[in-house]
Amino acid sequence: MHLRSLTTVQLPALHRLAFVRVETFDGVVGWGETYDKAATSIAAIHEIVAPLVLGRRLGDISGLSHLVRDQIQFHGRAGGEMRGWSAVEMALWDALGQATGQPLYQLLGGRCRESVPVYNTCVSHGAYRDHERFLGDPGDLATELLADGYTAAKIWPFDRASERHLGQRVEPRDLDRAVAPVAAMRATGLEVGIELHGRWTLPAAVAVAHALEPHTPLFLEEALPAGHPNQIRALREATRIPLIGSEWLINRQDVLPWLQCGATQILMTDTSWNGGLLESLRIASLAETFGVPLVFHSCGGPLTHAASLHLATAIPNIYAVETVRAFAQTWFREVSDLELRVRDGLTAPPPERPGLGLSLADLRHWPGAEVREAVSATVQDSSRYSVGDCWDDDAWAGSDPGQET
Secondary structure, three states: OEEEEEEEEEEOOEEEEEEEEEEEOOOOEEEEEEEOOHHHHHHHHHHHHHHHHOOOEOOOHHHHHHHHHHHHHHHOOOOHHHHHHHHHHHHHHHHHHHHHOOEHHHHOOOOOOOOEEEEEEOOEEOOEEHHHHHHHOHHHHHHHHHHOOOOEEEEOOOHHHHHHOOOOOOOHHHHHHHHHHHHHHHOOOOEEEEEOOOOOOHHHHHHHHHHHHHHOOOEEEOOOOOOOHHHHHHHHHHOOOOEEEOOOOOOHHHHHHHHHOOOOOEEEEOOOOOOOHHHHHHHHHHHHHOOOOEEEOOOOOHHHHHHHHHHHHHOOOEEEEEEOHHHHOOHHHHHEOOOOOEEOOEEOOOOOOOEOOOOEOOHHHOOOOEEEEEEOOOOOOOOOOOOOOOOOOOOOOOOOOOOOO
16 A cells, blocks of 8 residues: 555645645545644645655555655754654554554554543634633633633743843743733632743743742743753752643654753653654653653644544553644534543543544635645655665655756
8 A cells, every 4th residue: 555645735714734635546545734834844745755755655654754854854853844744644644544444542552541631722713712811811711611621721921021021031020910810710720831932041930930839830831942951950940830841842862861851840742743643652652761741732733633632542651632622612623523522621532433533624625725736656665765865766866957966
């Protein structure tokens, strides 16, 4: 079963997302996605990923991952290239599940749990104005989230405060203003995680943490830029609040020194950014080796959310899967049949259906959809992956005819 085509789709109302559809010569179809800066991911899929994977065997996900990473690393190991491959890799897993009749968590090793812990990230979309409400009406928002089955939510009330001095220091009046919604939400019994978006230096982050400690936040996420793990470790030693990071860590090579220095008590990764489900599984295993639980960052679409739930179902060391109810209750339902039902802070594993376990509208025919397709006319022999020296690989032959090699 070999790959015949890769098709990318971008919708005008969802410009942050890049959807990708893979199809085999046998007609098996799988879908994947990545998000933010979608145009660069779509370009990478067609210019870099498609020539490497089209015509190859569907089930060779490990070999294809190694091949694509080998080519990407010459020009940077992250960015649009890795996000593009993450979307394709997700689609390959979905197609493999369709071909075998198995849900992805079964292909990943089976269940470790019967329910998955989640929290709501307070983004706004449509009728759900969670972002504005955590700033202006935090108590009522928290009460509503509790009624919806959530026991925890994530907010970011300190971002505006960081702008005054570019994160170099924080003033008492800014601390008081930012802590107020945390106190109001905690008073309802809702647990509250704090996202800091890597906007602070160590002294300012310590001041933020100390101002928050009386309100016992669930965690601090991305208090400092992820490139400073030793400083993050210093923050960990300066506060009682658990630290989470970092979706900025793209692969195991990034994660390992973070774990070795004990930067945070909880690790975070995003399966639609880091290279896909296989890399996420390996990152989870690495974290488990260090006794560290894992959060799946998930602020994309229904496919990323479904993939995160499959992974969370299959690994032992899940802390939580991030959810955005403002997406799940609005546009997720327009493009898919994914249903997010939360009770006591938990949601069920994906349904017993093949692949990602959801039905997706054929986005290629969505009004205003930008569709681009790459097709292979032949089946390649995938018994060899020409890593390192790519110039004798048929996928690259003649790709730059104006240049001698």
